[in-house]
Amino acid sequence: MYFSLDDMILFLPSLLQGALLTITVSLLAFGLALVFGLAIGIARISRIAPLRAVAACYIQFIRGTPLLLQLFFIYYVLPYVGIVLTPFVSGAMGLTLNYAAYMAEVFRSGIQAIPKGQWEAGSSVGMSRRLLMRRIILPQAIRIIIPSLGNFFVSIFKDSALVSVITMRDLMFSGQLLASATYKHFEIFAMVAVIYFLISYPTAKFVEWIEAKIDITRRPVVIGMRG
Amino acid sequence: MTDTANPLGRRGLIRSGAIGGTAALLAAGTGIAHAAAVAPPPVNDKDFPDFTLIKINSDDDSLAKIQKKGLVVGTSNDWPYSFLDPKTNEWSGIDSGFLTLACKMLNIDKITVQTVTFDGLIPGLLDGRFDIVGDSIHYTKNRSKVVNFCFPNYYYAEALVVPKGNPKKLHQLADCNGFTVGTLLGTNYAEWLQGIPGIKFQGYKDWAQIIPELAIGRTDAALYDQPVVAALMKEHPEWQIEMPADYEPRTFKNPVGYSSYAFRQADVQWVMAVSSAFQWMEYNNKSQEILTKWGLTGYNN
Numbered sequence: 001m002y003f004s005l006d007d008m009i010l011f012l013p014s015l016l017q018g019a020l021l022t023i024t025v026s027l028l029a030f031g032l033a034l035v036f037g038l039a040i041g042i043a044r045i046s047r048i049a050p051l052r053a054v055a056a057c058y059i060q061f062i063r064g065t066p067l068l069l070q071l072f073f074i075y076y077v078l079p080y081v082g083i084v085l086t087p088f089v090s091g092a093m094g095l096t097l098n099y100a101a102y103m104a105e106v107f108r109s110g111i112q113a114i115p116k117g118q119w120e121a122g123s124s125v126g127m128s129r130r131l132l133m134r135r136i137i138l139p140q141a142i143r144i145i146i147p148s149l150g151n152f153f154v155s156i157f158k159d160s161a162l163v164s165v166i167t168m169r170d171l172m173f174s175g176q177l178l179a180s181a182t183y184k185h186f187e188i189f190a191m192v193a194v195i196y197f198l199i200s201y202p203t204a205k206f207v208e209w210i211e212a213k214i215d216i217t218r219r220p221v222v223i224g225m226r227g
Numbered sequence: 228m229t230d231t232a233n234p235l236g237r238r239g240l241i242r243s244g245a246i247g248g249t250a251a252l253l254a255a256g257t258g259i260a261h262a263a264a265v266a267p268p269p270v271n272d273k274d275f276p277d278f279t280l281i282k283i284n285s286d287d288d289s290l291a292k293i294q295k296k297g298l299v300v301g302t303s304n305d306w307p308y309s310f311l312d313p314k315t316n317e318w319s320g321i322d323s324g325f326l327t328l329a330c331k332m333l334n335i336d337k338i339t340v341q342t343v344t345f346d347g348l349i350p351g352l353l354d355g356r357f358d359i360v361g362d363s364i365h366y367t368k369n370r371s372k373v374v375n376f377c378f379p380n381y382y383y384a385e386a387l388v389v390p391k392g393n394p395k396k397l398h399q400l401a402d403c404n405g406f407t408v409g410t411l412l413g414t415n416y417a418e419w420l421q422g423i424p425g426i427k428f429q430g431y432k433d434w435a436q437i438i439p440e441l442a443i444g445r446t447d448a449a450l451y452d453q454p455v456v457a458a459l460m461k462e463h464p465e466w467q468i469e470m471p472a473d474y475e476p477r478t479f480k481n482p483v484g485y486s487s488y489a490f491r492q493a494d495v496q497w498v499m500a501v502s503s504a505f506q507w508m509e510y511n512n513k514s515q516e517i518l519t520k521w522g523l524t525g526y527n528n
Contacts, residue, residue, distance in 0.1 A: 183353070
């Protein structure tokens with residue numbers, strides 16, 4: 001087997017097109033998962049018991065089944081009940097629902113890591129629970145969970161490769177299509193690997209930059225224990 | 228006394244040695260070239276007394292190796308060609324019929340089957356995971372660059388499959404301009420469709436995924452083996468699909484449209500042996516028996 005540079009140049013445009021779709025679906029799913037994850041995380045520690053139960057069930061169910069199966073379910077099973085989604089919508093939805101469940105647990109852990117004294121201090125100055133959450137708790141919680149969220153951010157670009165099974169022409173599927181037509185598996189999958197890395201590496205650097213920017217080592221102070 | 232004056236001096240000795248050695252090597256080389264057209268390894272003369280293998284001008288011993296260690300066949304569980312019978316878990320189908328008989332003729336006692344997805348068949352063959360793509364496969368331009376094909380043994384055409392009622396009025400591939408057409412990844416159909424500008428190609432890992440896609444309209448048409456679609460439609464009258472009767476197959480009765488098997492290009496002895504076995508089967512009407520068993524008759528051969 002020989003390594004052909006001409007072929008690689010020929011393959012590049014369609015792989016880059018796939019990479020663009022990988023980036024789009026990953027960013028979209030991550031943004032939506034942040035919103036849903038926060039909502040579910042807060043529901044998980046809500047004072048309303050049924051809401052707590054629903055959130056806990058959702059998290060357990062999603063974490064207890066493979067992402068691959070969830071994608072298959074959305075794409076191939078939902079049409080039987082009349083819900084026909086395009087590959088892009090199915091892929092984005094599957095990734096969102098899956099990541100939201102994991103992020104909900106991260107948000108919950110962040111919120112619960114804030115010392116009780118902060119809640120007490122807030123309510124003593126007359127803040128409502130909602131205002132307290134928005135002004136006092138969440139800003140501090142987010143600083144704590146940034147490294148975990150950063151982890152998810154880096155991994156979503158690679159987990160999105162699973163959407164190739166539902167015929168979405170992302171980077172992985174573009175590679176498989178080319179390989180099945182040209183049999184140049186070595187060149188194509190080497191290129192796919194390099195492109196995934198080129199996407200992930202700046203993402204990891206971006207996460208590091210954010211961590212430095214918001215100074216995650218600054219932690220909330222436990223009132224009455226430290227100065 | 229100088230070296231040149233004495234032919235038995237040290238340099239002279241080395242020189243004459245070198246010349247003699249080269250001559251010996253040349254003689255040996257031509258000797259190998261003549262001896263290369265060796266007789267092929269013994270085949271099953273007891274049951275098939277009139278079957279012989281041709282001599283090949285090469286030192287390739289791929290058939291002898293397979294006779295010794297057994298044959299590993301790659302299939303994609305592809306009914307009715309090459310699949311594992313769910314009841315018996317045995318390798319069955321048309322290709323199993325052809326290759327099992329060929330193995331019997333070629334003195335190959337052990338057959339192991341490996342199942343992969345269709346687009347994994349040629350890569351698996353090239354990687355040495357199996358010795359033959361034992362699953363109906365056709366000659367195409369791209370495939371011919373990486374594998375070798377044996378004597379082809381039966382014919383079937385492709386069909387265009389559309390949702391029931393043919394809402395988009397698709398009858399030929401030429402009508403599909405601007406529409407989505409799906410097929411199985413790694414097939415010759417995938418290669419054709421990707422080469423037709425204007426058709427939006429949709430590749431699937433599993434043929435069974437395409438039927439619901441057609442019914443719900445996510446794919447406008449599909450291209451697949453006519454006998455498979457016909458048999459499945461008979462079995463599942465509830466499926467909301469149909470085959471436009473006026474579709475003209477792209478390789479109708481063209482010898483290149485005949486089904487074959489794929490081999491590594493280096494395995495010359497092995498591919499020649501299988502080709503000889505298939506020719507013997509065609510000549511002795513054994514092929515027809517296998518095809519009839521699987522319901523393929525008439526133009527299928």
